Amino acid sequence: MxxxxxxxxxxxxxxxKGGVGKTTVAAGLAQMLADExxxxxxxxxxxxxxxxxxxxxxxxxxxxxxxxxGLSLMAMDTEASLxxxxxxxxxxxxxxxxxxxxxxxxxxxxxxxxxKEILTIGKVCWEVRERHYDTVVVxxxxxxxxxxxxxxxxxxxxxxxxxxxxxQTDWMSEILRDPAQAGLVIVTTPEEMPVSExxxxxxxxxxxTEVDIATVVVNRLLPERFTPRDEAVFDAxxxxxGRAILNDEIGGGATPLLEAARLATVLRRSRxxxxxxxxxxxxxxxxxxxxxxxxFRTDGLxxxxxxxxxxxxxxx
Amino acid sequence: MAPVTxxxxxxxxxxxxxxxxxPGGVGKTTTAAALGVLAASRMGGRVLVLTVDPARRLADxxxxxxxxxxxxxxxxxxxxxxxxxxxxSLSAAxxxxxxxxxxxxxRHAPDDETCDRILANPLYQSLSGRFxxxxxxxxxxxxxxLHATREWDLIVVDTPPTRNALDFLDAPARxxxxxxxxxxxxxxxxxxxxxxxxxxxxxxxxxxxxxxxxFLGDIAEFFISMQSMYGGFVERANxxxxxxxxxxxxxxxxxxxxxxxxxxxxxxxxxxxxxxLDLGAVILNKVLxxxxxxxxxxxxxxxxxxxxxxxxxxxxxxxTLDQTSVARVLATVEESFTDFSVVAHREAAARxxxxxxxxxxxxxxxxxxxxxxxxxxxxxxxxxxDPSL
Numbered sequence: 001m002x003x004x005x006x007x008x009x010x011x012x013x014x015x016x017k018g019g020v021g022k023t024t025v026a027a028g029l030a031q032m033l034a035d036e037x038x039x040x041x042x043x044x045x046x047x048x049x050x051x052x053x054x055x056x057x058x059x060x061x062x063x064x065x066x067x068x069x070g071l072s073l074m075a076m077d078t079e080a081s082l083x084x085x086x087x088x089x090x091x092x093x094x095x096x097x098x099x100x101x102x103x104x105x106x107x108x109x110x111x112x113x114x115x116k117e118i119l120t121i122g123k124v125c126w127e128v129r130e131r132h133y134d135t136v137v138v139x140x141x142x143x144x145x146x147x148x149x150x151x152x153x154x155x156x157x158x159x160x161x162x163x164x165x166x167x168q169t170d171w172m173s174e175i176l177r178d179p180a181q182a183g184l185v186i187v188t189t190p191e192e193m194p195v196s197e198x199x200x201x202x203x204x205x206x207x208x209t210e211v212d213i214a215t216v217v218v219n220r221l222l223p224e225r226f227t228p229r230d231e232a233v234f235d236a237x238x239x240x241x242g243r244a245i246l247n248d249e250i251g252g253g254a255t256p257l258l259e260a261a262r263l264a265t266v267l268r269r270s271r272x273x274x275x276x277x278x279x280x281x282x283x284x285x286x287x288x289x290x291x292x293x294x295x296f297r298t299d300g301l302x303x304x305x306x307x308x309x310x311x312x313x314x315x316x
Numbered sequence: 317m318a319p320v321t322x323x324x325x326x327x328x329x330x331x332x333x334x335x336x337x338x339p340g341g342v343g344k345t346t347t348a349a350a351l352g353v354l355a356a357s358r359m360g361g362r363v364l365v366l367t368v369d370p371a372r373r374l375a376d377x378x379x380x381x382x383x384x385x386x387x388x389x390x391x392x393x394x395x396x397x398x399x400x401x402x403x404x405s406l407s408a409a410x411x412x413x414x415x416x417x418x419x420x421x422x423r424h425a426p427d428d429e430t431c432d433r434i435l436a437n438p439l440y441q442s443l444s445g446r447f448x449x450x451x452x453x454x455x456x457x458x459x460x461x462l463h464a465t466r467e468w469d470l471i472v473v474d475t476p477p478t479r480n481a482l483d484f485l486d487a488p489a490r491x492x493x494x495x496x497x498x499x500x501x502x503x504x505x506x507x508x509x510x511x512x513x514x515x516x517x518x519x520x521x522x523x524x525x526x527x528x529x530x531f532l533g534d535i536a537e538f539f540i541s542m543q544s545m546y547g548g549f550v551e552r553a554n555x556x557x558x559x560x561x562x563x564x565x566x567x568x569x570x571x572x573x574x575x576x577x578x579x580x581x582x583x584x585x586x587x588x589x590x591x592x593l594d595l596g597a598v599i600l601n602k603v604l605x606x607x608x609x610x611x612x613x614x615x616x617x618x619x620x621x622x623x624x625x626x627x628x629x630x631x632x633x634x635x636t637l638d639q640t641s642v643a644r645v646l647a648t649v650e651e652s653f654t655d656f657s658v659v660a661h662r663e664a665a666a667r668x669x670x671x672x673x674x675x676x677x678x679x680x681x682x683x684x685x686x687x688x689x690x691x692x693x694x695x696x697x698x699x700x701x702d703p704s705l
Contacts, residue, residue: 262654
């Protein structure tokens with residue numbers, strides 16, 4: 001954990017438990033950096049098209065496509081990554097027959113742990129090394145997969161003693177373990193399971209990988225509705241007498257209104273507790289970035305821009 | 317009264333295996349546990365919940381100290397204490413991937429020496445312990461094994477978070493393909509005989525340059541050992557695939573009402589249907605109360621906003637409250653309603669657009685706070701049983 005500013009880094013991995021808004025935050029971060037005048041490559045690992053959807057553009061391909069000023073998107077494809085790697089680094093005379101060889105490697109990647117991961121991480125590290133973009137923002141795998149992704153170079157080092165892949169892991173490790181260059185952003189929500197998974201992940205990343213955790217983004221924070229004093233007033237209005245007056249004045253329908261406010265308060269209270277648990281469980285040096293709940297819409301370009309604005313407020 | 321043929325009741329009564337699948341973070345594990353509790357509380361027989369998610373909270377909710385790879389019985393007293401009826405019995409088990417792989421190897425290995433050699437191979441250790449892809453196969457394998465004991469009348473299992481939504485379904489077939497693959501023979505042949513045949517030469521050359529001879533040697537040694545178990549593995553993988561397609565097995569797709577999970581849920585439902593697997597129901601968790609989309613409530617909210625000064629005056633004088641505070645609270649009430657109403661409308665519209673391949677769509681209301689005990693799980697189970705409650 002370090003105080004290196006997130007926005008200065010060249011390689012940012014964004015992870016989080018499913019359902020917490022990982023892709024939305026990755027998209028918002030990429031947008032914010034592009035708004036700041038940096039050239040940004042957004043890279044989607046799962047290739048489900050969610051990152052592209054956050055910018056409302058067609059599904060990305062392996063070859064980066066420019067989507068707006070300063071921002072390009074790509075989707076990871078390990079076979080294409082291998083193809084590119086072979087083309088760049090190996091002058092092998094059977095390039096014309098790369099198809100079956102790539103297929104063979106896809107097979108080998110299933111069998112040999114770390115091969116698929118190294119092709120993925122190798123590609124993003126390569127983009128960083130070649131300085132094609134100021135920043136590469138990776139919409140990385142969810143919490144369950146991120147550690148094996150980030151530790152791939154070490155795993156390969158343990159398993160593979162010689163060979164080209166081995167010779168490649170050193171420069172990748174150099175980028176990954178430099179907090180001035182690479183950082184991990186963990187996205188969570190102030191809810192029970194995401195918070196406990198985040199705390200576990202912080203431990204696992206620290207122990208098993210060399211990557212610096214740059215920040216934890218807490219998404220979907222609910223606004224404070226009532227001060228304790230206002231809450232007493234709300235309770236008084238919610239009594240039978242208060243409700244009768246309200247119904248009389250607005251011609252009925254007071255109950256759903258009061259219920260919605262109560263729901264908002266209950267949710268806010270439970271989320272505040274989980275946020276406290278998160279704060280208490282994280283090292284003091286690790287900054288928290290708070291992003292409020294977006295009520296109008298949670299996907300698409302409009303949400304991406306909103307998140308970018310909130311991130312800018314906290315990070316710039 | 318609950319309808320006589322509630323879709324969930326039908327499933328619990330007629331199936332031996334129920335698999336909950338869907339995107340991450342939508343409450344798959346909780347749904348699986350709730351169904352287990354519901355089954356144990358309504359029908360006789362032995363019910364097992366198999367979870368791949370090491371959620372301590374779930375163990376707590378079931379009154380267990382922890383759930384391990386071994387099956388643990390939920391004591392009847394936990395049901396009694398929570399005021400939940402118990403007709404059958406409920407047990408729980410968690411998937412310990414590494415342990416399950418080791419057990420699998422021990423079972424299929426022809427002799428102790430082969431078994432030890434595999435367990436000690438660095439490639440095996442990395443594959444079984446570190447790499448989450450291996451969870452997909454082992455989860456289905458463990459399910460098969462538990463089902464085969466015939467000890468359970470109903471097994472409810474939740475699926476591992478997968479990189480690709482349906483990896484766990486393809487895992488058995490992939491495992492079988494893997495062992496019967498020509499590529500595997502290419503990989504192993506040179507290590508065995510030192511002879512590289514013509515067809516495999518380009519592959520071996522590149523593999524050697526990229527991975528190095530020693531690693532290839534490790535891989536070959538691993539697979540040569542594994543090959544002795546080839547027949548058993550393939551047979552088993554095929555049997556697992558057959559069990560998934562069996563009439564006694566049903567799949568439930570679980571999602572929340574948000575855009576991204578719903579998109580994934582739709583994909584799950586399509587894929588299940590394309591594979592001729594039984595989609596029992598689509599379950600939507602955390603659904604906001606219907607009153608938020610009630611047009612009458614929206615009208616009340618706008619009248620509250622229009623007449624706020626007059627209303628605040630009357631409320632504060634009648635209830636002897638500070639008028640400014642009352643006005644502020646009323647404004648907040650109106651604002652809260654509008655915010656949540658927007659979300660509820662958006663989610664309702666997304667639900668209406670969800671194609672369910674003809675399967676029933678069941679909604680579970682958003683519970684206040686976290687589901688922390690057995691009665692909480694039972695409440696979710698009841699909501700699934702009769703969504704009108």
